[in-house]
Amino acid sequence: MITCFLRYEVDLDKLKDFEEYGRMWIRLVNKLGGTHHGYLMPSEGASDVALASFSFPSLAAYEQYRKAAATDAECQAAMAFFERTRCFRRYDRSFFRPVFE
Template sequence: MITCFLRYEVDPDKLADFEQYGKMWIRLVNKLGGTHHGYLMPSEGASDVALASFSFPSLAAYEQYRKAAATDPDCQAALAFHEKTKCFRRYERSFFRPVFE
């Protein structure tokens, strides 16, 4: 299993747009074979950081998702939504593997 962890720098004035963007990707990751673990939105105080994570059974499955997402019309619509709203400024992506007992 591989888990992708995302850290976003969001526009605090566009949190509703970013939440809508996140909901699009939750559905899309699940549709394309992953398990989305949800988004963590800024809550108390001034913050411009949001987090998200999702998992795939393997790195190969994640790579297949990336290939499918590149041509999926719903994924392209989600990317266009970000381009239109600019609801986040940048993001960082890291990969982890879980360790279980």
Template sequence: MGATMITVHLRYEIDPDKQAEFADYGRRWIHLVNRLGGTHHGYFLPSEGDSDEAFALTFPSLASYEQYRAAAAEDAECLDALRFATETKCIRRYERRFLSPLFE
């Protein structure tokens, strides 16, 4: 049996007045995740309904996620993106879940 496919689901509670800053943060991470071996499926930003939630889906396997985390911890661009989020306070908090898809 091959490696189990997973999706890392991130739920962000964002400042609704800082959606532009969060979008900038998201664009940075899409590039970074893809550069560091992940498969980023984009960010899903508020449109209608709740104005303070955004989501991201990344990584096809737990192994690739673990490799990414190790590389990101020392990557200057990643550290700069985290610093940007801290300085702008566009993210209030986030949750990370590991999900296995079920297909027909």
């Protein structure tokens, strides 16, 4: 299993847009074979950080998702939504593997 962890710097004036963007990707990751673990939105205080994570059974499965997403019409629409709204300024992506007992 591989988990992708995303850290976003969001535009606080566009949180509703970012939530809509996130809901799109939750459904799309699940549609394309992953398990999305949801988004964590800024709540109290002046934080402009949002987090998200999703998992795939393997790195190869994640790579297949990336290939499929590049040509999927709904994924392209989600990217166009971001281009229109600019609801986040940047993001960092890290990958992790679990360790179980």
